[in-house]
Amino acid sequence: MDFDYTPQQQDLRDAVAKLGKRYGHEYFVRKAKAGEHSDELWEEAARLGYLGVSVPERYDGGGGGITELAIVCEELAAAGAPLLLLVVSPAIAATIVAKHGTDAQRQAMLPGFAAGTLKVCFAITEPDAGSNFHKLSTVARPFEGGYSLTGRKVYISGVDECSKIMVVARLEDERTGRLKPALFVVPTDAPGLTATKLDMEIVSPENQFMVYLDDVRVPAGALIGEDPEAGLPALFSGLNPERITVAAMACGTARYALERASTYAATRAVWGRPIGSHQGVAHPLAHAHIQVELARLMVAKAASLYDVGRDLEAGVAANMAKYAAAEAAALAVDTAIQSLGGNGMTTEFGVATLLGAVRAGRIAPVSREMILNFVSQHLMGQEKSY
Numbered sequence: 001m002d003f004d005y006t007p008q009q010q011d012l013r014d015a016v017a018k019l020g021k022r023y024g025h026e027y028f029v030r031k032a033k034a035g036e037h038s039d040e041l042w043e044e045a046a047r048l049g050y051l052g053v054s055v056p057e058r059y060d061g062g063g064g065g066i067t068e069l070a071i072v073c074e075e076l077a078a079a080g081a082p083l084l085l086l087v088v089s090p091a092i093a094a095t096i097v098a099k100h101g102t103d104a105q106r107q108a109m110l111p112g113f114a115a116g117t118l119k120v121c122f123a124i125t126e127p128d129a130g131s132n133f134h135k136l137s138t139v140a141r142p143f144e145g146g147y148s149l150t151g152r153k154v155y156i157s158g159v160d161e162c163s164k165i166m167v168v169a170r171l172e173d174e175r176t177g178r179l180k181p182a183l184f185v186v187p188t189d190a191p192g193l194t195a196t197k198l199d200m201e202i203v204s205p206e207n208q209f210m211v212y213l214d215d216v217r218v219p220a221g222a223l224i225g226e227d228p229e230a231g232l233p234a235l236f237s238g239l240n241p242e243r244i245t246v247a248a249m250a251c252g253t254a255r256y257a258l259e260r261a262s263t264y265a266a267t268r269a270v271w272g273r274p275i276g277s278h279q280g281v282a283h284p285l286a287h288a289h290i291q292v293e294l295a296r297l298m299v300a301k302a303a304s305l306y307d308v309g310r311d312l313e314a315g316v317a318a319n320m321a322k323y324a325a326a327e328a329a330a331l332a333v334d335t336a337i338q339s340l341g342g343n344g345m346t347t348e349f350g351v352a353t354l355l356g357a358v359r360a361g362r363i364a365p366v367s368r369e370m371i372l373n374f375v376s377q378h379l380m381g382q383e384k385s386y
Contacts, residue, residue, distance in 0.1 A: 016075040025080025046116025059110035065307030070248035077252025092238040093120035100234035123153040182231040183224035202356035243318040247325035254332035261336035295324035
Protein backbone atom coordinates (compact mmCIF):
# COMPACT_ATOMS: atom_id res chain seq x y z
CA MET A 1 0.00 0.00 0.00
CA ASP A 2 1.50 3.30 -1.15
CA PHE A 3 0.31 6.64 0.20
CA ASP A 4 2.76 8.70 -1.85
CA TYR A 5 1.87 10.62 -4.98
CA THR A 6 3.96 9.95 -8.05
CA PRO A 7 6.54 12.65 -8.87
CA GLN A 8 4.28 13.81 -11.71
CA GLN A 9 1.27 14.06 -9.41
CA GLN A 10 3.27 15.99 -6.81
CA ASP A 11 4.56 18.35 -9.49
CA LEU A 12 0.97 18.88 -10.62
CA ARG A 13 -0.15 19.61 -7.06
CA ASP A 14 2.67 22.12 -6.53
CA ALA A 15 2.06 23.85 -9.85
CA VAL A 16 -1.70 24.17 -9.39
CA ALA A 17 -1.20 25.44 -5.84
CA LYS A 18 1.13 28.11 -7.18
CA LEU A 19 -1.41 29.15 -9.80
CA GLY A 20 -4.24 29.26 -7.27
CA LYS A 21 -2.28 31.47 -4.89
CA ARG A 22 -1.68 34.02 -7.64
CA TYR A 23 -5.44 34.49 -7.83
CA GLY A 24 -6.61 33.64 -4.32
CA HIS A 25 -9.80 34.13 -2.39
CA GLU A 26 -9.89 37.89 -2.79
CA TYR A 27 -10.11 37.45 -6.57
CA PHE A 28 -12.79 34.78 -6.15
CA VAL A 29 -14.95 36.95 -3.87
CA ARG A 30 -14.48 40.05 -6.00
CA LYS A 31 -15.66 38.21 -9.11
CA ALA A 32 -18.61 36.67 -7.30
CA LYS A 33 -19.82 39.95 -5.80
CA ALA A 34 -19.46 41.75 -9.12
CA GLY A 35 -21.59 39.12 -10.83
CA GLU A 36 -18.66 38.09 -13.00
CA HIS A 37 -17.09 34.72 -13.80
CA SER A 38 -13.55 33.58 -12.96
CA ASP A 39 -12.64 33.55 -16.64
CA GLU A 40 -9.03 34.58 -16.18
CA LEU A 41 -8.31 31.70 -13.83
CA TRP A 42 -10.15 29.21 -16.05
CA GLU A 43 -8.27 30.37 -19.15
CA GLU A 44 -4.86 30.25 -17.49
CA ALA A 45 -5.55 26.84 -15.97
CA ALA A 46 -6.60 25.67 -19.44
CA ARG A 47 -3.49 27.08 -21.10
CA LEU A 48 -1.31 25.27 -18.56
CA GLY A 49 -3.11 21.98 -19.27
CA TYR A 50 -4.75 21.58 -15.86
CA LEU A 51 -8.34 21.39 -17.11
CA GLY A 52 -7.58 18.50 -19.42
CA VAL A 53 -5.46 16.35 -17.11
CA SER A 54 -7.98 13.50 -17.22
CA VAL A 55 -8.70 13.66 -20.96
CA PRO A 56 -6.98 10.90 -22.99
CA GLU A 57 -3.75 11.95 -24.70
CA ARG A 58 -5.06 11.07 -28.17
CA TYR A 59 -7.54 13.92 -27.75
CA ASP A 60 -4.86 16.40 -26.63
CA GLY A 61 -5.39 15.79 -22.92
CA GLY A 62 -2.99 14.93 -20.15
CA GLY A 63 -3.84 11.23 -20.14
CA GLY A 64 -4.28 11.09 -16.39
CA GLY A 65 -7.29 10.07 -14.36
CA ILE A 66 -9.71 11.36 -11.78
CA THR A 67 -6.84 11.34 -9.28
CA GLU A 68 -5.14 14.11 -11.25
CA LEU A 69 -8.35 16.07 -11.75
CA ALA A 70 -9.11 15.80 -8.02
CA ILE A 71 -5.67 17.26 -7.30
CA VAL A 72 -6.48 20.25 -9.50
CA CYS A 73 -9.86 20.74 -7.81
CA GLU A 74 -8.40 20.49 -4.32
CA GLU A 75 -5.44 22.80 -4.81
CA LEU A 76 -7.44 25.61 -6.43
CA ALA A 77 -9.92 25.37 -3.55
CA ALA A 78 -7.06 25.32 -1.04
CA ALA A 79 -5.98 28.66 -2.49
CA GLY A 80 -9.49 30.01 -1.94
CA ALA A 81 -10.39 30.02 -5.63
CA PRO A 82 -12.31 26.85 -6.48
CA LEU A 83 -13.72 26.30 -9.97
CA LEU A 84 -17.08 24.56 -9.71
CA LEU A 85 -17.21 24.01 -13.46
CA LEU A 86 -14.20 21.69 -13.11
CA VAL A 87 -16.64 19.27 -11.51
CA VAL A 88 -19.39 19.85 -14.05
CA SER A 89 -17.50 19.91 -17.33
CA PRO A 90 -14.21 17.92 -17.12
CA ALA A 91 -15.24 15.54 -14.32
CA ILE A 92 -18.79 14.68 -15.38
CA ALA A 93 -19.34 15.58 -19.03
CA ALA A 94 -15.86 14.84 -20.39
CA THR A 95 -15.64 11.54 -18.53
CA ILE A 96 -19.01 10.45 -19.90
CA VAL A 97 -18.03 11.34 -23.45
CA ALA A 98 -14.62 9.66 -23.12
CA LYS A 99 -16.07 6.43 -21.75
CA HIS A 100 -19.39 6.12 -23.53
CA GLY A 101 -19.52 8.61 -26.38
CA THR A 102 -19.38 7.61 -30.02
CA ASP A 103 -16.16 8.11 -31.98
CA ALA A 104 -17.70 11.18 -33.56
CA GLN A 105 -18.65 12.61 -30.16
CA ARG A 106 -15.17 12.02 -28.79
CA GLN A 107 -13.53 13.65 -31.79
CA ALA A 108 -15.89 16.60 -31.64
CA MET A 109 -15.77 17.34 -27.92
CA LEU A 110 -12.77 15.91 -26.08
CA PRO A 111 -10.15 18.25 -27.61
CA GLY A 112 -12.34 21.18 -26.53
CA PHE A 113 -12.58 19.80 -23.01
CA ALA A 114 -8.79 19.39 -22.93
CA ALA A 115 -8.21 22.94 -24.13
CA GLY A 116 -10.84 24.41 -21.82
CA THR A 117 -12.59 26.00 -24.80
CA LEU A 118 -15.63 23.73 -24.45
CA LYS A 119 -17.74 23.97 -21.31
CA VAL A 120 -20.63 21.55 -20.92
CA CYS A 121 -22.98 21.76 -17.96
CA PHE A 122 -24.90 18.79 -16.59
CA ALA A 123 -28.65 18.59 -15.96
CA ILE A 124 -30.10 15.75 -13.94
CA THR A 125 -31.80 17.36 -10.89
CA GLU A 126 -35.51 18.15 -11.15
CA PRO A 127 -37.89 20.10 -8.88
CA ASP A 128 -39.92 17.02 -7.94
CA ALA A 129 -37.63 14.04 -8.52
CA GLY A 130 -34.39 15.55 -7.26
CA SER A 131 -31.58 13.43 -8.74
CA ASN A 132 -33.56 10.17 -8.60
CA PHE A 133 -33.18 9.11 -12.21
CA HIS A 134 -35.96 6.53 -11.81
CA LYS A 135 -38.48 9.34 -11.27
CA LEU A 136 -37.32 11.99 -13.73
CA SER A 137 -40.16 13.67 -15.60
CA THR A 138 -37.98 14.99 -18.42
CA VAL A 139 -38.81 12.74 -21.37
CA ALA A 140 -37.15 12.23 -24.75
CA ARG A 141 -39.36 11.17 -27.64
CA PRO A 142 -37.91 9.96 -30.92
CA PHE A 143 -38.91 11.42 -34.25
CA GLU A 144 -37.51 10.93 -37.72
CA GLY A 145 -33.82 11.83 -37.45
CA GLY A 146 -33.69 12.84 -33.81
CA TYR A 147 -35.32 13.35 -30.44
CA SER A 148 -37.61 15.85 -28.77
CA LEU A 149 -36.92 16.71 -25.11
CA THR A 150 -39.49 18.17 -22.73
CA GLY A 151 -39.12 18.75 -18.99
CA ARG A 152 -37.64 20.90 -16.23
CA LYS A 153 -34.29 20.88 -14.47
CA VAL A 154 -33.18 22.81 -11.40
CA TYR A 155 -29.90 23.82 -9.69
CA ILE A 156 -28.00 23.51 -12.95
CA SER A 157 -24.57 25.11 -12.60
CA GLY A 158 -23.02 27.38 -15.18
CA VAL A 159 -25.64 27.43 -17.93
CA ASP A 160 -24.64 31.00 -18.74
CA GLU A 161 -21.01 29.94 -19.24
CA CYS A 162 -21.56 26.80 -21.28
CA SER A 163 -22.27 26.28 -24.96
CA LYS A 164 -23.80 22.85 -24.37
CA ILE A 165 -25.77 21.11 -21.67
CA MET A 166 -25.81 17.36 -21.07
CA VAL A 167 -29.39 16.50 -20.22
CA VAL A 168 -30.49 13.32 -18.43
CA ALA A 169 -33.93 12.36 -19.73
CA ARG A 170 -35.98 9.20 -19.84
CA LEU A 171 -36.47 7.41 -23.13
CA GLU A 172 -38.91 4.63 -23.87
CA ASP A 173 -37.35 1.19 -24.31
CA GLU A 174 -38.60 -0.13 -27.66
CA ARG A 175 -38.69 -3.71 -26.37
CA THR A 176 -40.31 -3.25 -22.97
CA GLY A 177 -42.02 0.11 -23.23
CA ARG A 178 -40.42 1.17 -19.94
CA LEU A 179 -38.72 4.51 -19.52
CA LYS A 180 -34.99 4.40 -18.82
CA PRO A 181 -32.26 7.05 -18.53
CA ALA A 182 -30.62 8.44 -21.63
CA LEU A 183 -28.16 11.33 -22.00
CA PHE A 184 -28.31 14.01 -24.68
CA VAL A 185 -25.97 16.87 -25.56
CA VAL A 186 -28.06 19.97 -26.25
CA PRO A 187 -26.85 23.44 -27.32
CA THR A 188 -27.74 25.98 -24.64
CA ASP A 189 -29.17 28.24 -27.36
CA ALA A 190 -31.43 25.51 -28.81
CA PRO A 191 -34.98 26.63 -29.64
CA GLY A 192 -37.31 25.69 -26.78
CA LEU A 193 -34.57 25.76 -24.13
CA THR A 194 -34.77 28.59 -21.62
CA ALA A 195 -32.87 29.16 -18.39
CA THR A 196 -33.77 31.31 -15.39
CA LYS A 197 -31.11 32.28 -12.87
CA LEU A 198 -31.79 31.27 -9.27
CA ASP A 199 -30.91 33.62 -6.44
CA MET A 200 -28.62 31.72 -4.07
CA GLU A 201 -27.09 32.65 -0.71
CA ILE A 202 -23.71 31.35 -1.84
CA VAL A 203 -20.68 33.47 -2.69
CA SER A 204 -19.61 32.02 -6.02
CA PRO A 205 -18.77 33.26 -9.53
CA GLU A 206 -20.78 30.33 -10.91
CA ASN A 207 -24.54 30.70 -11.10
CA GLN A 208 -27.40 28.23 -10.64
CA PHE A 209 -30.35 27.95 -13.01
CA MET A 210 -33.77 26.52 -13.57
CA VAL A 211 -33.83 25.05 -17.09
CA TYR A 212 -36.98 24.52 -19.14
CA LEU A 213 -37.08 22.24 -22.16
CA ASP A 214 -40.17 22.66 -24.33
CA ASP A 215 -40.05 20.33 -27.33
CA VAL A 216 -36.31 20.89 -27.72
CA ARG A 217 -35.32 19.03 -30.89
CA VAL A 218 -31.88 17.52 -31.30
CA PRO A 219 -30.41 15.25 -33.99
CA ALA A 220 -29.89 11.53 -33.42
CA GLY A 221 -26.19 12.16 -32.88
CA ALA A 222 -26.98 14.13 -29.71
CA LEU A 223 -27.72 10.87 -27.87
CA ILE A 224 -24.63 9.83 -25.90
CA GLY A 225 -23.42 6.42 -27.06
CA GLU A 226 -24.22 4.18 -29.99
CA ASP A 227 -27.71 3.39 -28.68
CA PRO A 228 -29.98 4.12 -25.69
CA GLU A 229 -28.49 1.18 -23.77
CA ALA A 230 -25.48 3.39 -23.01
CA GLY A 231 -27.58 5.69 -20.83
CA LEU A 232 -27.37 4.06 -17.41
CA PRO A 233 -23.67 3.08 -17.46
CA ALA A 234 -22.81 6.50 -18.88
CA LEU A 235 -24.70 8.19 -16.07
CA PHE A 236 -22.79 6.29 -13.39
CA SER A 237 -19.52 6.99 -15.18
CA GLY A 238 -20.14 10.67 -14.56
CA LEU A 239 -21.68 10.59 -11.10
CA ASN A 240 -18.75 8.89 -9.36
CA PRO A 241 -16.16 11.41 -10.66
CA GLU A 242 -18.59 14.15 -9.65
CA ARG A 243 -18.65 12.93 -6.05
CA ILE A 244 -14.87 12.50 -5.95
CA THR A 245 -14.05 15.94 -7.33
CA VAL A 246 -16.70 17.64 -5.18
CA ALA A 247 -15.11 15.94 -2.18
CA ALA A 248 -11.64 17.05 -3.26
CA MET A 249 -12.89 20.62 -3.61
CA ALA A 250 -14.45 20.46 -0.14
CA CYS A 251 -11.15 19.25 1.31
CA GLY A 252 -9.35 22.13 -0.37
CA THR A 253 -11.84 24.63 0.99
CA ALA A 254 -11.40 23.17 4.48
CA ARG A 255 -7.63 23.42 4.20
CA TYR A 256 -7.91 27.06 3.15
CA ALA A 257 -10.16 27.92 6.11
CA LEU A 258 -7.93 26.14 8.62
CA GLU A 259 -4.80 27.77 7.23
CA ARG A 260 -6.39 31.18 7.69
CA ALA A 261 -7.51 30.33 11.21
CA SER A 262 -4.21 28.74 12.23
CA THR A 263 -2.23 31.76 11.07
CA TYR A 264 -4.58 34.06 12.94
CA ALA A 265 -4.49 31.99 16.12
CA ALA A 266 -0.70 31.88 16.10
CA THR A 267 -0.32 35.64 15.68
CA ARG A 268 -3.34 37.15 17.45
CA ALA A 269 -2.16 37.96 20.99
CA VAL A 270 -4.51 38.55 23.92
CA TRP A 271 -3.18 39.06 27.48
CA GLY A 272 0.33 38.68 26.16
CA ARG A 273 -0.11 35.25 24.58
CA PRO A 274 -1.23 34.03 21.15
CA ILE A 275 -4.81 32.78 21.35
CA GLY A 276 -3.65 29.49 19.79
CA SER A 277 -1.76 28.71 22.97
CA HIS A 278 -5.12 28.09 24.65
CA GLN A 279 -6.54 24.61 24.21
CA GLY A 280 -10.02 26.05 23.77
CA VAL A 281 -8.81 27.48 20.47
CA ALA A 282 -6.10 24.98 19.48
CA HIS A 283 -8.00 21.75 20.10
CA PRO A 284 -11.01 22.52 17.87
CA LEU A 285 -8.62 23.49 15.06
CA ALA A 286 -6.62 20.30 15.55
CA HIS A 287 -9.82 18.23 15.58
CA ALA A 288 -11.01 19.81 12.34
CA HIS A 289 -7.60 19.25 10.76
CA ILE A 290 -7.75 15.54 11.61
CA GLN A 291 -11.21 15.23 10.04
CA VAL A 292 -9.97 16.90 6.87
CA GLU A 293 -6.97 14.60 6.59
CA LEU A 294 -9.20 11.55 7.04
CA ALA A 295 -11.50 12.83 4.28
CA ARG A 296 -8.52 13.40 1.98
CA LEU A 297 -7.52 9.76 2.43
CA MET A 298 -10.98 8.62 1.34
CA VAL A 299 -10.89 10.94 -1.66
CA ALA A 300 -7.56 9.46 -2.71
CA LYS A 301 -8.89 5.93 -2.26
CA ALA A 302 -12.03 6.62 -4.28
CA ALA A 303 -10.09 8.26 -7.10
CA SER A 304 -7.57 5.41 -7.19
CA LEU A 305 -10.31 2.78 -7.36
CA TYR A 306 -12.06 4.65 -10.13
CA ASP A 307 -8.88 5.07 -12.16
CA VAL A 308 -8.11 1.33 -12.10
CA GLY A 309 -11.64 0.45 -13.20
CA ARG A 310 -12.99 -1.01 -9.96
CA ASP A 311 -16.28 0.78 -10.49
CA LEU A 312 -18.41 -0.87 -7.82
CA GLU A 313 -15.87 -0.26 -5.08
CA ALA A 314 -15.21 3.22 -6.44
CA GLY A 315 -18.90 4.05 -6.16
CA VAL A 316 -18.96 3.07 -2.50
CA ALA A 317 -15.75 4.98 -1.75
CA ALA A 318 -16.91 8.04 -3.74
CA ASN A 319 -20.06 8.30 -1.63
CA MET A 320 -18.06 7.95 1.58
CA ALA A 321 -15.50 10.51 0.38
CA LYS A 322 -18.23 12.99 -0.44
CA TYR A 323 -19.85 12.50 2.97
CA ALA A 324 -16.60 12.77 4.91
CA ALA A 325 -15.33 15.79 2.98
CA ALA A 326 -18.59 17.72 3.22
CA GLU A 327 -18.77 17.17 6.98
CA ALA A 328 -15.10 18.05 7.43
CA ALA A 329 -15.41 21.23 5.36
CA ALA A 330 -18.46 22.43 7.28
CA LEU A 331 -16.66 21.75 10.56
CA ALA A 332 -13.46 23.44 9.39
CA VAL A 333 -15.17 26.63 8.23
CA ASP A 334 -17.31 26.87 11.36
CA THR A 335 -14.27 26.28 13.59
CA ALA A 336 -12.23 28.82 11.66
CA ILE A 337 -14.92 31.48 12.09
CA GLN A 338 -15.16 30.77 15.81
CA SER A 339 -11.38 31.04 16.16
CA LEU A 340 -11.36 34.44 14.48
CA GLY A 341 -14.23 35.72 16.60
CA GLY A 342 -15.91 38.80 15.14
CA ASN A 343 -13.24 38.99 12.44
CA GLY A 344 -14.41 35.62 11.20
CA MET A 345 -17.65 37.17 9.98
CA THR A 346 -16.00 39.87 7.90
CA THR A 347 -15.32 39.71 4.18
CA GLU A 348 -11.77 40.91 4.77
CA PHE A 349 -10.67 37.82 6.68
CA GLY A 350 -12.07 35.54 3.96
CA VAL A 351 -13.71 32.75 5.94
CA ALA A 352 -17.40 33.57 6.33
CA THR A 353 -17.58 33.86 2.54
CA LEU A 354 -17.26 30.06 2.48
CA LEU A 355 -20.28 29.36 4.67
CA GLY A 356 -22.87 29.00 1.93
CA ALA A 357 -20.73 26.73 -0.21
CA VAL A 358 -19.77 24.29 2.55
CA ARG A 359 -23.33 24.12 3.81
CA ALA A 360 -24.54 23.35 0.30
CA GLY A 361 -21.89 20.64 0.12
CA ARG A 362 -23.80 18.63 2.72
CA ILE A 363 -26.79 18.64 0.38
CA ALA A 364 -25.43 18.44 -3.15
CA PRO A 365 -24.75 16.62 -5.38
CA VAL A 366 -26.15 13.91 -3.10
CA SER A 367 -27.37 14.58 0.42
CA ARG A 368 -25.65 13.20 3.48
CA GLU A 369 -28.87 11.37 4.39
CA MET A 370 -28.97 9.48 1.09
CA ILE A 371 -25.34 8.46 1.56
CA LEU A 372 -26.17 7.17 5.03
CA ASN A 373 -29.11 5.29 3.53
CA PHE A 374 -26.75 3.77 0.97
CA VAL A 375 -24.18 2.71 3.55
CA SER A 376 -26.68 1.28 6.02
CA GLN A 377 -28.54 -0.66 3.34
CA HIS A 378 -25.76 -1.91 1.07
CA LEU A 379 -22.83 -2.21 3.47
CA MET A 380 -24.49 -2.97 6.79
CA GLY A 381 -27.38 -5.16 5.70
CA GLN A 382 -30.18 -2.95 6.97
CA GLU A 383 -33.64 -2.91 5.45
CA LYS A 384 -34.32 -0.12 2.98
CA SER A 385 -35.77 2.85 4.87
CA TYR A 386 -37.32 4.85 2.07
